[in-house]
Amino acid sequence: MPHPKRGSSTLISGFMNALKPSSRLEVPASTPPYSRKFASSATFLPTTSLVGKVAVVTGSSRSTGAAVARCLGEHGASVVVNFVTDSQSAEEVVQAIRSNGKGGAIAVKANTATVEGGQLLLDEAMRTFGRIDILVLNAGVMGSKTLAEMDEGFFDVCFETNVKVPLFMAKAAARLLPAPGGRIIFFSSSLTSASTVLPNALCYLATKGAIEQVSRVLAKDLGSKGITVNTVSPGPIDTPLFREGKSQHVIDSIAKQNPMKRLAEPDDVAPIVAFLASEAGHWVNGTEYQSRWGEWFRLTSY
Numbered sequence: 001m002p003h004p005k006r007g008s009s010t011l012i013s014g015f016m017n018a019l020k021p022s023s024r025l026e027v028p029a030s031t032p033p034y035s036r037k038f039a040s041s042a043t044f045l046p047t048t049s050l051v052g053k054v055a056v057v058t059g060s061s062r063s064t065g066a067a068v069a070r071c072l073g074e075h076g077a078s079v080v081v082n083f084v085t086d087s088q089s090a091e092e093v094v095q096a097i098r099s100n101g102k103g104g105a106i107a108v109k110a111n112t113a114t115v116e117g118g119q120l121l122l123d124e125a126m127r128t129f130g131r132i133d134i135l136v137l138n139a140g141v142m143g144s145k146t147l148a149e150m151d152e153g154f155f156d157v158c159f160e161t162n163v164k165v166p167l168f169m170a171k172a173a174a175r176l177l178p179a180p181g182g183r184i185i186f187f188s189s190s191l192t193s194a195s196t197v198l199p200n201a202l203c204y205l206a207t208k209g210a211i212e213q214v215s216r217v218l219a220k221d222l223g224s225k226g227i228t229v230n231t232v233s234p235g236p237i238d239t240p241l242f243r244e245g246k247s248q249h250v251i252d253s254i255a256k257q258n259p260m261k262r263l264a265e266p267d268d269v270a271p272i273v274a275f276l277a278s279e280a281g282h283w284v285n286g287t288e289y290q291s292r293w294g295e296w297f298r299l300t301s302y
């Protein structure tokens with residue numbers, strides 16, 4: 001039975017649809033947010049455990065988002081897995097989290113290229129788990145169009161998916177996340193600071209530059225409440241988004257530039273998100289973790 005106000009939403013796990021606030025999924029008790037008070041206690045150390053936390057990961061049925069969702073689940077979080085077309089892959093991620101993790105998982109169909117879709121995802125997370133601790137804004141589109149090829153429609157889709165919706169989801173989540181203790185993690189790309197970029201990356205990199213600035217400024221705003229805001233900017237990851245429009249020759253030559261002689265896999269990227277989401281990352285705010293050829297380094301702004 002679909003939610004009465006959200007007829008188009010599909011919550012995969014059928015029994016979830018009948019959940020009422022009083023029958024929310026139980027989330028195990030978590031450690032409190034880290035503070036100097038706890039630092040002086042012999043009984044509490046900052047940890048990468050996410051037991052008791054609830055994470056929402058946009059675009060997490062496949063590729064990088066799926067690896068992030070599974071990794072957060074392995075660290076103990078309950079995870080809201082988001083998809084737009086591939087319900088089967090989303091359900092596989094949910095099952096992996098339920099069988100390996102300590103928390104629960106649900107799959108939610110929501111198009112995070114629209115503000116309404118983003119809001120629906122947060123609403124379903126609250127309805128099912130009653131809280132949100134971690135918001136990972138992973139979903140993005142690349143497209144590949146030069147200045148001559150691009151039109152207004154393409155520009156709008158890129159900016160709505162990669163900038164507008166993540167920004168408005170952060171705005172909506174800021175009222176829901178624990179303060180202190182909430183986490184927002186944006187996704188950019190190492191290409192924003194690369195000297196060699198292809199002309200057809202114009203729109204993509206304009207959006208990623210924009211979201212880095214959104215993240216930098218929000219870190220100052222929400223940081224004052226103890227909600228950290230950071231950006232993960234991976235180098236090339238072997239996903240459909242990366243492969244789109246590239247010949248195998250180009251892909252191979254990019255892979256060879258990495259000292260490890262391969263592209264990153266989604267699972268290579270996920271652990272940095274889990275760290276930033278955890279209590280161990282409590283003092284990391286307003287930073288960008290960037291990886292070009294297999295190493296993470298931290299860009300900090302003041």
Ligand SMILES: NC(=O)c1ccc[n+]([C@@H]2O[C@H](COP(=O)([O-])OP(=O)(O)OC[C@H]3O[C@@H](n4cnc5c(N)ncnc54)[C@H](OP(=O)(O)O)[C@@H]3O)[C@@H](O)[C@H]2O)c1
Pocket residue numbers: 058059060061062063064065066082083084085086087089110111112113137138139140141161187188189190233234235236237238239240241242
């Ligand atoms: N791949 C790279 O080399 C690379 C490098 C640097 C940064 N990044 C960034 O990392 C992030 C993830 O990239 P990726 O390569 O993993 O992307 P991807 O392969 O295109 O990711 C596919 C996933 O995103 C979901 N998705 C796509 N559009 C969506 C929408 N409108 N609403 C909800 N879900 C949506 C898909 O859902 P369905 O399964 O339902 O279709 C699927 O789960 C992006 O922000 C990207 O810019 C990627």
